Amino acid sequence: MSQLHRIALSMLRCLSPQNARLLLEELKTPEAVFDPEFLKEIPGLNPRLQEEVSSGAALRQAERELEFMEKSDVCLHWFEDEDYPARLRTCPDAPLLLYSMGEADLNPPKMLSIVGTRKMTAYGRLFCEQFIQDLAGAFPDLTIVSGLAYGVDVCAHRTALNFNLKTLAVLAHGLDRVYPPAHRQTAKKIVQQGALLTEMPSYTQPLGWRFVQRNRIVAGLADACVVVESAEKGGSLITAYMAREYNREVFALPGRIIDPYSRGCNKLIKNQVAALLEKAGDLIREMNWDQNIRQQSRQQTLFPLLEAGLQEVFDLFGEGRDYDTSELYELLRQRRDCDMGYLLSVLLQLELYCLIRILPGNKYRLY
Known part of the structure; x- marks a missing residue:
């Protein structure tokens, strides 16, 4: 199947991803879409589509895009191919194709989107860094997804990089540039330890409406979406609602009612769009990711990544028994x-690793 015709199909302005799929069901291949004889056989077809195809503009633009891809080491992921993100493919408005720059697997075992305000507070930064650090300790195969914007986005990317996690930056423009330019060095690191990802061809400008369009990819790529901080209105709330529409779990960090960049999160929690998130263990339990941890915890050696002190205290516990802190301290x-x-x-x-749980009366028990 021709890469040229795949790209050209995605560039037809009067054809949404949903309608493009319907057209492919009828015509079978992208090449057939650009054959006037095949198009004539479809009753009720939009005349604008016929005009756009006949002009040849999409094919010419696709040729330029192929040249850019070859020069810039960009990969193409078509929605029917194995390397296309399987989670995203289930979304009804998933893009026909994605362009990527980097080496990341787009279908890792675990994928988490982290979004929030560009005007991140110290409270949000402290939580975001500790949250990702704790997840990295338990799940080194986790991939963090965000949008490379100021604030929460870039904090999530940089923290993931610092703790050796893969990270995907979903862009609202082409791969010929980095926006904002201040994050160019972070983007270079992401290419080495993840990927830059977009549905936009090169030389696409980062216009406002494209960020909203980009948000559906951020939501659809992951198993769950975490909103760290948000005002009462904003792009991260749009991403959270999209994630719910895609049947993804949504989590939000609560804050004081007087804090403007906690109002959006508090609203998500109040309206039962998002689960309240205080620590990594909350997400791990809600996502049932602790099943793997509990299974591994019964082995003689727990996690190679755990310090000896954690293993030592864990070994104090016996199955089915409750321990208070004074008893554990004496042991x-x-x-x-x-x-x-x-x-x-x-x-x-x-x-936090979901190996023990705290009980009323300040007692502890194995999971």
């Missing part, structure tokens, strides 16, 4: 010299 003191503050910090880490 631990028999093995090493430590204070209660050390024990409490380790218990918190084990809870």
Whole structure:
């Protein structure tokens, strides 16, 4: 199947992705769309489509795009191909194709979108960094998706890079540029440890409406969407509602009612669009990602990534028993010299990994 005709089909302005698929069901191949004889056989076809195809403009633009792809090492992902994101393919308005620059797998075991305001506060930054760090410790195969914008987006990308996670930046323009330009160095790192992704051909300008269009890809790529901070209106809320329409789980970080960049998150939680998110363990439990962790936790050696201190405290627990902190402290003191503050910090880490759970009365039990 011709790459040229695939690209040209995606460039027909009067044809939405949904209608393009319907046309392909009728004509079978993209090449047939550009054959006037085949088009004549379809009753009730939009005359504008016939005119646009006859002009040859889409094919000429597609030729230029192929030249750019070859020069810039850009890959093409067609919606029927195996390397197209399988999660995104289930969305009714998924793009016909995606362009990517980088080496990332678009179908990793776990994928999480993290979005939010461009005017990120210290509260949001602290949460975002700790949240991704905790997830990276438990799931090194996790891929973080965002939009490379100021604030929450770039914080999510940079934190993922810092903790050796793959990350995808979904752009609202072509791969000939980086917007905003201030994030060019981050984009270069993403190409090495993930990918830049867009449905837009090269030399497409980053206009406002294209960011809204881009948001559906951010929502559709992932298993779940996390909103870190948002005003009462904004693009991240649009992404959250799109994610719900795609049957994705949505999570939001709550904040004070007087904080303008928590109002959007509080609204999502209040309207039951998003689940309240306080720590990584909340998402892990809601997504049932803890099943793998619990299975591995029964092995003699827990996680190679866990420090020896975490393993040591975990080994204190027996199946089906509840332990209060004083009992655990005495057991631990028999093995090493430590204070209660050390024990409490380790218990918190084990809870984040969903290995133990806290019970009423300040008691702990294995999951």
